[in-house]
Amino acid sequence: MSTIVIEGLCKIYGPIKALDGLDLHVEQGVVFGFLGPNGAGKTTTLRILAGLARPTTGQAWIEGLPVGPESHARRLVGYLPEEPSFYPWMRAREFLADLVGGLCGMSRREAMARADEMIVLVGLEKDADRRIGGFSRGMRQRLGLAQALMNRPPVLLLDEPVSGLDPVGRRNILNLIDELRGEATVFMSTHILSDVERICDAVGILNHGRLIALDKKENLLRRYAVPVVEVNFDAAPEMVAHWAESLRELPYVVNVQLDESAVRVTLDGSIQSSVDMQRLVLGADLLVLSYQHERPQLEDVFLQLVE
Amino acid sequence: MQTLLRKELREQWRTYRFLVVVAMLIVSGLIGPLSVKYLPLILAQMPGVPEGLMEVMPEPDVAMAVDEYVQNLSQLGVILAILIPMAAVVGEKTSGTAALILSKPVSRAVFLGAKLIAHGLIFFAGILLAGLGGYYYLGILFEWLTPVGFLALNGLLAIYLMMFLAITLFASTISRSQFAAAGISFGLLIFLSLLGAVPSLSPYLPTALMAWGRALVLRLDVEPAWGALGVTFAIIVSAFLGGLLVFRHQEI
Incomplete structure (x- = not known):
């Protein structure tokens, strides 16, 4: 069964066609690598799936629910933007427990426990009660991943999840994504091909808003790599x-x-x-x-x- | 709504906006009665004051003090009601925090509503504290006014400022920068002032609320400005709904 279904997605920004009839099915529980050069339309696709942008034409569904700005599909999604932004005056634990937990409809106790769990998972124990304004890019990225995972979403939308991380942080996050295989459907865009090669089950390659290849990683390598x-x-x-x-x-x-x-x-x-x-x-x-x-x-x- | 409202109020507190708004409104509320009472005395003590000025200056009374109180609070309040929330929506959109919040299962109406309510609450708190201080000083310096009338005046003042908060939030939703948002709000302020010059319209404009409040405090026989109150509420609701309509179609 396909968890993410995209049919005929087009997105036009003035003279620019960011997406040009994108059709895509992502199976449940896989780690899907979404590849493409800069400006291929990867972030636009992720933003549409996260309900932050509307397609010009076409439609997308997550677990059968149509995506959109007020869609219930957002309950099923954890979204990590390419450069996650936070309220600089907030503290990491407070952000996760009070804000994200509350927005996801978790009880106070549940949100606190889950926030503590997430803080350990992304390695922010020492900085959990520091103001986010003083966080480095890598720490923000890890906090971004923690907020995306807060409500145990069945679908994770990750836009360049390891950008800005040092090698250790990158390895940890990739291991974390790897461990989610089977539990959640991970849809991640990245430029780092070795990361895709390491953890992704299936790969889609986007160019000029069109999907030019879609298959399991091994099949792609067999078919195209010489x-x-x-x-x-x-x-x-x-x-x-x-x-x-x-x-x-x-x-x-x-x-x-x-x-x-x-x-x-x-x-x-x-x-x-x-x-x-x-x-x-x-x-x-x-x-x-x-x-x-x-x-x-x-x-x-x-x-x-x-x- | 609770989560976002709590976040908004916490933000107002942690970024010192709450303190700035409340402190400035309190000072503004206290200065009115004090300046009316003591300005003639201060002028009399100053060297170089033209001869005869003291004789032509009217004797300070409670009506002058109330006028000064209303004028100070409404003018400073409007400026604060434009400057404080001008980045509320556009700032979150440009920084990217709105994207993080709106990817969660929260409606855009709640996102905007929490901002309007939180800003409204801090202005209500500011007006309340300014009112308490102003009432005390008016009482000890001039005469004790009817508490209900004074409460009504401050309530009308708060509604008047709420209108500017709603307009600025609307402007912050449709603009691409906080300065553009402030510009739109100031533009509407000027437009309303110009409309006030039309005698047939002025009883229905939000500024009529100030005259009504003054009359309630001083127990003057003035027609209630229900029309102006209705127009003010209509502007608040329209600004919110208009902002929401635009926001729902915006890409974050």
Whole structure:
């Protein structure tokens, strides 16, 4: 069953088409990575799902409820904007327990307990009673995630959830999102492809407001990412160049890049091509320092699709 | 509503707006009777006062003191009612806090309503405390006035200021900056003043509430300004509903 359904979503800002007929279904309990270059329409989609913006045409549903500014779908959603803003005069614990808990309809006792739980979860124990005005960007981001999780929402909408975090904070938040798998449907936009590769089950790639790829991560890698062989020789660059040139004529070689005595060969993806390449390298009469058959990366898929 | 109202009131307190509004209204309420009573004495003590000025100055009385009280509170109150809430909505929209709040299951009517009620409460509190101080000084310096009449005057004053709060919140909802919001409110203030120059309209304008309140305090025989009261309430309700109508269609 699809938790998030988007049908024919268009959003026009003056002359700019931020979304151009977006259709998307996100299954329950998955961590969905929403990728796209700057201005692709990721934040607009998230804002529409969070009920902060209206589509020009089209509609979206969360667990069957239509989204919108006064929609009940907001009860099911935890939203983290790209740069969450808070009241600087408030304290973190107060913000979570009194404000967010109250807005989510939690009892005072429940909100206090949940706020304490969230503070520990995002690692803000020492700063829970400090004014938010003095928080760093990373601390705000963690508090933002805590407020999104306060009411145990079945759907989490996260706009660049790890931007502004240090490596430790990033790892912690990604682990946290990873642990939500199965419990909540996580819809996250990000620019950091390695993060998507690490935690996302399914990936959607958006470009110019249109969805250009949507599949499980493994399927995307299988379909779009091409294997690359990188060989380092201990030989004169001219000899290496001569050998590399001979590869260009082979039907299964897509691209050859030369850097001094290192050659990077992009293959067509067939298993036979990888086997043949291995044989060709060994038969080159050149001393091989290293041979690496690179695993296809999501970044390759992304670049191939958006460029 | 309770959660957002509590947040708004707490914000007024923590950002010292509550103290500023209440303190300024209290001072303004006290200065009226004091200045009327002691200005002639101060002038008499000052060197270089033109000869004969003291003779032409009217003898201070309770009516003059009440006039001064109303004038001070209404003028300063209007300025505060424009400056204090001018960023209430537009500030939250531009900073991004409105997005965080409105992504929660809360209606936009509650978001705006909490702001209007919270601002109204601090102005009511300010007028109440200013009224208590003003009443005491009017009593000891001039004569003890009828408490019901004085209460009615302050109630009308509070409703008058509430109208400017509602207008400024409306302006803050439709504007892109807090200064534009203040500009719209000041513009409406000037427009209402200009309308007051039309004799057939003036009994129905909010400023007529001040004359009515004055008459109630001084037990003067004046027609009640029910029309002006109705118009003032209509402006408050229209400003709120108009703001809500716009806000509901805005993207945050």
